[in-house]
Amino acid sequence: MTIRVAVVDDQALVRRGFALVLGHQPDIEVVAEAGNGLEAIEATRRHRPDVVLMDIRMPEMDGLTATAAILEQADWPLKVIILTTFDPDEYVYQALQAGASGFLLKDIPPEGLPPAIRTVTDGGALLDPTITRRLVGRFAQTLAADAATASRLDALTDREREVLHELAKGSSNAEISESLYIGAATVKSHVSNILTKLGLRDRAQAVVFAYESGLITPGHHDIGY
Secondary structure, X not given: OOEEEEEEOOOHHHHHHHHHHHHOOOOEEEEEEEOOHHHHHHHHHHHOOOEEEEEOOXXXXXXXXXXXXXXXXXXXXXXXXXXXXXXXXXXXXXXXXXXXXXXXXXXXXXXXXXXXXXXXXXXXXXXXHHHHHHXXXXXXXXXXXXXXXXXXXXXXXHHHHHHHHHHHOOXXXXXXXXXXXXXXXXXXXXXXXXXXXXXOOOHHHHHHHHHHOOOOOXXXXXXXX
């Protein structure tokens, strides 16, 4: 299956560079380019890509705002990877809140970009769960648990809540299996059910949800920083 990609950046040279790298991949096709957030929304609606590479700082509408708008409107399994020359923790957290499935710096080696596209297409997240946990924990300290978000936990079984709790700690499937004394295949099934029931795209989104729902709180005794 060919992965359809849209590249969004206010610098034409950067856009063309990414498009050139991806254009040499047999399973990836660049179907659209855009120079700002507003153009990105229109291009995404028109071309319905599988993945959007999204810059953060752009004129007219920034990438984080555009990401939230695009994912809210999309009625197909669209993934967004945030691209930036900056690496402040706040941007990572905001990108995750907006619904992004990944976060990459623009100085990523050319050979690293195609695997990143394939990772998010396959349902993975381009941010280590441990890093995600640290960032969410840092910025969620100022947030109160949202009642509407917390109510969505009712859709989960007790075991699924336990798995989500472990996942939010940055545990791998193998670690969850060992901690909860369940098989690896069962863990994988639980994680899939959790994402489906909560309408989440990937594990990084699940970590954000765990904090924002109040299932896990910053400073919890078994959360390391």
